Amino acid sequence: MKQDFLQIDVAKEYPEFSLTANLTVAEGEFFSLVGPSGCGKTTLLRLISGLAVPDRGRIILDGQDLTGVAVSERRIGFVFQDYALFPHLTVKGNIEYGLKVRRWSTAQRERRLRELLALFELETLANRRIQELSGGERQRVALARALAPEPFLLLLDEPFAALDYGLRRRLRRELKALQTQLGFTAIFVTHQQEEALSLSHRLAVMEGGRILQVGSAPEVYSKPAHPFVAKFLGDANLIPCTVEVTGAGLLVTPEAGAAFTLPVDGGEVAEPGSYLLMIRPEDVVLAEKEVVYTGELMTVEYLGHGFYAEIKTGADLILKILVEKTTALKAGQTRGVSFRKQALKLIPIN
Amino acid sequence: MRRPGWGHLLPACLLVLFYLPVLVVLGQAFLRPNAWSELVSFLDSQPFRRILAFSTTQAFWSAFFSVALALPGAYFFGRYEFPGKRLLRSVMVLPFMLPGILVVLSMVVFYGQNGVFNQWLATLFPGRKLAFSGLYGFKGIVLTHVFYNFAFCLRTLGERWERISPQLEEASAVLGASPLRTWRGGVLPLLAPTIGDVGVLVFLYSFLSFTVVLVLGGYLYQTFEVLIYIEYNTKLNFARASMLAGIQMALLAVVLSIKRWTQRLVQQHSGEAAPLPPLHPKRQPVRTGVFLVYLGGSLLFFLLPLVFVLIRSLKQRGLLDGSWTFDNYRLLWGDSFRFAVGSDLLTVIGTTLGLSITVGVATAILAYLLARGRRQLPWGKLDLWLQLPMGVSFLTFAFGLIRLVGRSLHPALLIIWAQVFLAFPLVYTLLRTARREWGEELLAAAQTLGASGRELFWTVEFPLMRKALGSAIAYGIALSLGDLSAVLVLGQGKVITLSVAVYRLIGHYHFPQAVALGTLFIILAVLLFLIVERRLKHEAGFFTN
Numbered sequence: 001m002k003q004d005f006l007q008i009d010v011a012k013e014y015p016e017f018s019l020t021a022n023l024t025v026a027e028g029e030f031f032s033l034v035g036p037s038g039c040g041k042t043t044l045l046r047l048i049s050g051l052a053v054p055d056r057g058r059i060i061l062d063g064q065d066l067t068g069v070a071v072s073e074r075r076i077g078f079v080f081q082d083y084a085l086f087p088h089l090t091v092k093g094n095i096e097y098g099l100k101v102r103r104w105s106t107a108q109r110e111r112r113l114r115e116l117l118a119l120f121e122l123e124t125l126a127n128r129r130i131q132e133l134s135g136g137e138r139q140r141v142a143l144a145r146a147l148a149p150e151p152f153l154l155l156l157d158e159p160f161a162a163l164d165y166g167l168r169r170r171l172r173r174e175l176k177a178l179q180t181q182l183g184f185t186a187i188f189v190t191h192q193q194e195e196a197l198s199l200s201h202r203l204a205v206m207e208g209g210r211i212l213q214v215g216s217a218p219e220v221y222s223k224p225a226h227p228f229v230a231k232f233l234g235d236a237n238l239i240p241c242t243v244e245v246t247g248a249g250l251l252v253t254p255e256a257g258a259a260f261t262l263p264v265d266g267g268e269v270a271e272p273g274s275y276l277l278m279i280r281p282e283d284v285v286l287a288e289k290e291v292v293y294t295g296e297l298m299t300v301e302y303l304g305h306g307f308y309a310e311i312k313t314g315a316d317l318i319l320k321i322l323v324e325k326t327t328a329l330k331a332g333q334t335r336g337v338s339f340r341k342q343a344l345k346l347i348p349i350n
Numbered sequence: 351m352r353r354p355g356w357g358h359l360l361p362a363c364l365l366v367l368f369y370l371p372v373l374v375v376l377g378q379a380f381l382r383p384n385a386w387s388e389l390v391s392f393l394d395s396q397p398f399r400r401i402l403a404f405s406t407t408q409a410f411w412s413a414f415f416s417v418a419l420a421l422p423g424a425y426f427f428g429r430y431e432f433p434g435k436r437l438l439r440s441v442m443v444l445p446f447m448l449p450g451i452l453v454v455l456s457m458v459v460f461y462g463q464n465g466v467f468n469q470w471l472a473t474l475f476p477g478r479k480l481a482f483s484g485l486y487g488f489k490g491i492v493l494t495h496v497f498y499n500f501a502f503c504l505r506t507l508g509e510r511w512e513r514i515s516p517q518l519e520e521a522s523a524v525l526g527a528s529p530l531r532t533w534r535g536g537v538l539p540l541l542a543p544t545i546g547d548v549g550v551l552v553f554l555y556s557f558l559s560f561t562v563v564l565v566l567g568g569y570l571y572q573t574f575e576v577l578i579y580i581e582y583n584t585k586l587n588f589a590r591a592s593m594l595a596g597i598q599m600a601l602l603a604v605v606l607s608i609k610r611w612t613q614r615l616v617q618q619h620s621g622e623a624a625p626l627p628p629l630h631p632k633r634q635p636v637r638t639g640v641f642l643v644y645l646g647g648s649l650l651f652f653l654l655p656l657v658f659v660l661i662r663s664l665k666q667r668g669l670l671d672g673s674w675t676f677d678n679y680r681l682l683w684g685d686s687f688r689f690a691v692g693s694d695l696l697t698v699i700g701t702t703l704g705l706s707i708t709v710g711v712a713t714a715i716l717a718y719l720l721a722r723g724r725r726q727l728p729w730g731k732l733d734l735w736l737q738l739p740m741g742v743s744f745l746t747f748a749f750g751l752i753r754l755v756g757r758s759l760h761p762a763l764l765i766i767w768a769q770v771f772l773a774f775p776l777v778y779t780l781l782r783t784a785r786r787e788w789g790e791e792l793l794a795a796a797q798t799l800g801a802s803g804r805e806l807f808w809t810v811e812f813p814l815m816r817k818a819l820g821s822a823i824a825y826g827i828a829l830s831l832g833d834l835s836a837v838l839v840l841g842q843g844k845v846i847t848l849s850v851a852v853y854r855l856i857g858h859y860h861f862p863q864a865v866a867l868g869t870l871f872i873i874l875a876v877l878l879f880l881i882v883e884r885r886l887k888h889e890a891g892f893f894t895n
Contacts, residue, residue: 051794071794072802084791088813098799101809149800 002027002062005185006153010047010057019043019209025187026201027062030179032188034196035206035232041189042081044206045155048187049076061152072101077151081158083142085130091141092117092126098149116144119178136167143175147184154186160195172199193233197221205229222280223345230278230347237284237319239277243346252277252346256315257292262341275346281308281322283343291336293319300331311337360719361732368771371750372599372742378753379596382589389593398597405573408488409556412495413549419496420503421545423648426641427504428511430629438645439508442501445652447824447879448872449832450498450561451849455856455868456655457494457566459662461485466658469670486566494562499552501652510544510616511537515624543615550609557605558743560835561849565856574598578745579835588753595746602741656872663869668862678866690858693846695867702831702847705762709769710826714819716770717778721785722811733782737775744772748836757842764840772836773829777822784818824881831875848874 005027011020019040025031033041046052048059050071059066066074085094095116099109117123120140130138139159146154159175160168176199179186190196196203197217204214205228212226224230227238241254246261253259254277295313303322307329311319321337323329379385392398427435445453461467462485471480484490514537522532560575567576574594582591631638658670663679666672681687682695691698720736739747748768755764796810834849841850848871855864 049798051797070802071797072800074798075800076798078795078798080791080795082789082791084789084795086792086795086810086814087788097796097801097809101796101799101801101805145795145799 005029005062006048006187007060008044008048008057010044010054010059012043012047012052012054017043017209019047021047021206021211023204023211023214025185027185028183029201030176030186030188030199032190032196032200032203033206034190034193034203036191039206040209041191041206042157043209045078045157045187045189048153049078049155050074051078075149075151075153077146077149077154079142079146079154079156079159081161083138083159085138085141085145087130090127090129091122091133094130094141095122095145095148097145102149104149112148116148120144135163136171139163139171143178147182152185154184156186156188158190159188160190168195175199197233205232207232222343224278224347227276227278227347230276230345235281235320235322237277237279237281238347239279239317239319240349241275241277241346242273243275244272250346254292256313256317260290260292260338260341262344271348274349276349278345278347279339280343281320283340284319284321284337285340286321286323286327286335287338288336290338292338293317294334294336295319297329297331297333297335300329311335360716360723361736364716364720364774365735367767368736368739368774371747371754373750374754375592375595375746375750376599378589378592382592385593388589389597392593393597401572401574401577402601404488404571405557408491408495408571408573409553409559411492412499412556413552415492415496416499416503416552417507417545417549419500419648420507420548422640422644423504424507424511426629426644427508428514429516429626430641431626432629432641439505442505444876444879445498445501447828448498448656448875449828449834449849450559451565451832451834451852451856452659452868452871452875453494453498454562454565455852455864456659457485457490457497458856459659459861459865460655461490461493466654466670486568488571490566491559491563491571494566495552495556495559497651497655498562499555500648503548503552504648506548507541507544510541512624512626514540516626517624543612543618547609547612547616550605550612554602554605554609558602560743560745561853564834565853574601575743575745575835578743578749579838582745582749582839591749592753595743595749598743599741599746602743606741659865659868659872663862663865668865678862681863682866686860687855687863690860690863691846691851691854692843693851698846698848698851699870701762701845702849705765705769705845705847706827706830707823708766709773709830710823712766713770713773713777713826714781714822717774717781717822718815718819721778721782724782736778739771740775742772744768744833744835745839747772748839752840761841761845765837765845768836768840769830769833770826772833773826776829777826780822780825781815781818784815788814820881824878828875828878831871831878 003026004024006023006025008021008023008025012018017038017040021040021044033044035041043052047054050066050069061074061076086097089097092113096109096113099112104112117126120143122137122140122144125133125137125141130141133141142159156175160171163171172195188196188199200217202214202216203220205212205220205226207228213220213224213229215223220229221233224233224236230236230238239254239257241252244251244253248261249264250262251259252262293311293313295311297309298312298318299308299310301308302325304325306325307323307327309321309323309329311321313319319337329335380389426432427439459465461482463481463483465485468481471482485493518536518540519532522536523529527535557573558575559573560579563571563573563576564579567573572580574597578591578594578598581587581594629638629641662668662670664674664676666675666677668678688694693701724732748764751764751768759767792810792814793806796806801809831847832849833847834853837845837847837850838853841847846854848867852864852867852871855861855867
């Protein structure tokens with residue numbers, strides 16, 4: 001497996017927006033680009049596929065520089081957000097399209113077609129027109145069509161965006177299984193953190209045309225390097241704090257809260273100064289000892305498997321917490337909370 | 351984007367080819383010595399006031415009756431579902447595909463002095479001397495314009511009505527409003543912009559009416575378009591013709607700006623079509639009855655004149671009470687035909703088909719290239735500039751063209767030049783809309799799958815545009831077939847199309863041949879209509895529903 005299967009180092013300027021990206025994707029990897037709408041993730045996909053041309057930099061796929069290689073010659077599959085299935089062709093016609101324009105022989109084409117129809121359970125729909133298909137079926141045809149000419153790389157631009165939640169979850173699992181089975185390299189664009197976290201080997205969080213952090217899902221989720229990453233992936237409490245280095249470790253003083261000591265692990269934070277303390281709601285615990293904040297419960301929502309609540313602490317700080325249902329919570333109560341220290345992350349303020 | 355030079359060449363050429371003749375007319379109208387003093391004295395003269403009064407009043411009443419007669423039908427089309435609705439709706443395009451001269455012929459055959467209508471009146475009320483004698487005059491002209499435009503109004507208003515949610519009326523009724531109040535407060539405000547828009551369009555067509563007024567108006571009733579023709583063709587007064595064309599353009603500009611306004615109003619309120627309840631003969635016997643009578647009446651109004659052209663073409667000497675015969679068709683090969691028309695039948699048909707197909711195909715190709723290039727090049731207001739042929743009449747353009755190029759080009763080329771530009775706005779809009787219906791994503795998808803260049807065109811673009819291109823060509827052909835004025839002016843008597851032939855036969859009172867040739871012409875127009883209709887059927891899912 002080649003670690004630097006795809007190397008991207010590009011920049012693209014638009015009048016109102018600019019994108020710079022530097023990334024490496026390994027062979028067989030399922031890589032996600034995640035970020036809000038307009039962060040540049042679709043633009044990056046279009047640059048990789050050749051549908052857009054970068055102003056600077058290059059893209060190297062399996063050792064070959066793609067600069068100047070036409071879209072049609074790149075052998076990069078693309079699954080579009082609204083599928084872009086050819087309305088004048090049948091399911092079969094759509095899947096075969098790439099094989100025909102690449103001049104596969106009839107025998108090869110038919111073999112490949114049968115294979116794909118079986119793989120995507122589309123046999124009975126082979127002669128249907130696209131207009132007669134459901135959303136999920138269209139999605140499968142789009143995927144089959146993109147994979148048909150055996151691309152070196154598959155790009156997926158929010159392929160589940162148009163589907164309802166349940167179907168999206170099912171197809172997500174199917175896609176993951178398929179990728180594991182066939183082993184193709186995929187770059188998946190989504191603005192849904194849940195999708196990115198559950199699918200990818202690694203992911204990149206983007207915002208405003210920049211890549212903020214790259215890493216595996218647990219890494220990026222638990223150790224966000226940037227406040228935006230923390231907020232974008234899941235719910236997060238971000239509390240301004242000061243850090244001093246003491247003999248026992250780091251002395252953390254959250255704004256309007258009680259100071260506590262954090263053992264130094266791996267020397268990740270060694271510099272004293274101002275930081276943002278990131279703690280996930282599920283890592284805030286109701287406590288009587290080592291209380292960091294005490295405050296009034298503002299909102300209490302019953303979620304079935306537990307409660308979601310917001311605690312108003314001093315200095316206008318509202319803490320989001322998620323607790324198990326064994327705890328009885330009521331709005332108006334005053335409770336103390338502390339943090340699970342190992343889940344806490346200090347993000348430097350630049 | 352890679353070759354902006356070439357990309358800009360096409361629209362630049364089109365603009366020059368179109369605007370040069372128009373500028374020539376304007377120059378002749380306003381930049382001659384004494385032009386302005388002549389203009390002022392003409393604007394103050396009796397003939398000007400008479401023409402203005404006639405053109406506007408006939409156009410107003412044509413619009414009024416077309417819309418008023420269409421409204422009840424639009425209600426049924428907009429509020430109920432019934433079998434055959436789609437078919438009826440597509441048939442409503444037919445009058446628009448009929449050449450003007452054929453409409454005139456049908457009206458003469460049906461409502462003329464010795465027409466079917468008057469014979470029926472005489473049979474029904476013997477001795478009462480009831481007769482409709484107003485065909486050659488104001489009433490006849492309005493009647494013919496209504497015949498022409500009524501179906502189009504019905505179709506457009508019905509489609510708009512479908513998009514006004516019935517829930518609005520229900521909500522209004524639940525709140526305690528009377529049916530009249532509901533209509534005034536809930537439906538009318540939403541329908542009014544479309545009524546206005548359609549009305550202005552019919553006004554525009556009637557204001558520009560040439561063939562109908564030329565034949566039915568005689569020397570008493572003239573639109574500007576007819577007068578331009580008379581000044582140019584009969585009196586050879588070019589200066590006067592240019593001045594009239596200039597005045598007409600100014601008046602058209604006013605009408606078109608009103609049209610832009612109504613169009614914007616229409617676009618402001620556009621809703622989604624909601625499913626409609628079926629019209630149930632048992633549950634709504636009165637309504638169903640009224641609708642059937644209305645429908646029957648309009649179909650008869652619509653089809654009878656055409657049917658009687660066919661019937662009379664098969665009667666001895668074209669008379670209703672004559673015996674059945676093919677003589678009239680045989681006469682088309684005779685010397686009298688050649689004498690009246692100035693050419694033989696096969697040449698006429700050949701010329702007509704050659705011209706109209708060339709115009710249809712050339713317009714479609716040009717408009718398509720432009721619609722395609724349009725997505726890459728920021729041409730700004732270009733679309734507006736290309737819509738402007740709508741504000742220039744056939745005669746104005748033809749007249750400008752002949753002043754510009756004179757006799758240096760073959761008349762047929764001049765006719766093609768004129769017709770291509772006059773067909774352009776409609777064909778371009780049609781193709782541009784069709785091109786927009788499917789996104790650029792499809793081309794991107796095809797590229798990522800390995801297609802490029804010509805393959806991209808033939809495997810994606812062409813199959814998706816085929817139907818629209820078919821319609822575009824058919825529209826161009828229909829327009830060319832229906833054009834009389836540009837051919838009369840630019841053909842210089844040498845190019846004789848079916849329209850000219852029928853016009854000349856009517857002029858020479860050769861009715862038997864006129865109805866025979868008219869029938870052949872109707873068949874051609876209907877065939878053309880079927881091509882367009884086939885596309886509509888596919889799009890509307892006529893067979894699948």
